[in-house]
Amino acid sequence: MKCASARPLADPENAGRKLVEIASSIQPVQDGRIFIELINVPFLKQGGTGEQFRDAVALAQERGWLELHESGTYVRLTGQTTEVR
Template structure:
């Protein structure tokens, strides 16, 4: 008997990889920023939770791949993050 459902993005590395893939697939605005709202919605649409999204964003920032705008509304790739997809 199973009491917990399997979470497709329950593994932090899988969540981080999915977050970066989503962010890489978006077109940045004129200032090179990506909307947190759009990334969050797409992340949740693929089966992720708010908690998994938050953990993935924190991990991407800790690795130095993304930065968050002071308003919290935008993410931007760092040079190291952009190089992952070059």
């Protein structure tokens, strides 16, 4: 019998915080842009799913922690990310 491990990124609050943590560790390119794939891959490697990633981005936007460009190709961290921790 296998024991199922807890999935910490299943909670949108934890997933949003993890997403911002990952984004904060990445060096932005011009105008503070962080390409979405640079946060997507580490998020998935942490055990998250595509749906959890989508929910985490939505929560982070709602809370004002990051801005998602309308094209969906990059995000920008806002000054409100200090509230995340």
